[in-house]
Amino acid sequence: MIDSKPIWANKYPYIEKGVMQHKKRRMTKGQLVAKFKRKEDNMSPIIQTEVREGADDVSEGVAYEIINVEQITTDVQSLQGIRVTLQDLKGGEGNVMLWQRKVTGTGSKLGVFITHLGNNTDKWLHKWVKFNVWQDRKREIEIIPAPVPKAAKPKKEAAT
Numbered sequence: 001m002i003d004s005k006p007i008w009a010n011k012y013p014y015i016e017k018g019v020m021q022h023k024k025r026r027m028t029k030g031q032l033v034a035k036f037k038r039k040e041d042n043m044s045p046i047i048q049t050e051v052r053e054g055a056d057d058v059s060e061g062v063a064y065e066i067i068n069v070e071q072i073t074t075d076v077q078s079l080q081g082i083r084v085t086l087q088d089l090k091g092g093e094g095n096v097m098l099w100q101r102k103v104t105g106t107g108s109k110l111g112v113f114i115t116h117l118g119n120n121t122d123k124w125l126h127k128w129v130k131f132n133v134w135q136d137r138k139r140e141i142e143i144i145p146a147p148v149p150k151a152a153k154p155k156k157e158a159a160t
Helices: 029-041 109-117
Strands: 063-073 080-088 093-099 128-135 138-144
Touching: 093 109, 109 138
Parallel strands: none
Antiparallel strands: 063 080, 063 128, 080 093, 128 138
């Protein structure tokens, strides 16, 4: 006896009029849990990186002492830069990244530091700077004398 259905009809039961229609089957709870566990095993590691708003974490109008200047090279693109580590009177730290280039303007980060502190970064250490304006394309710093911490006022003794 000859089957009246075409040969491909047994292999692809969801084909109607020559157009293949996929019927999506729902997965059971056990299948979903197994699929999630397989994904969990193949997941990438968690990145332990702090994300900041902008690269500089200094405040305008605050006096900072330059405590460290180091030259760095990025791993990916081999960019040259100078990381300036700063400390305020309260002990809080901040960083400023200065990206090196052959020619820079006086309004750039690097240009402002070179204009006020010179080209020799060894002489930058333990200088006090105040960031008057620190906005994109508008940078102004001021070199100030080391501020003297305010001494605690002596307590007045009550008259006995």
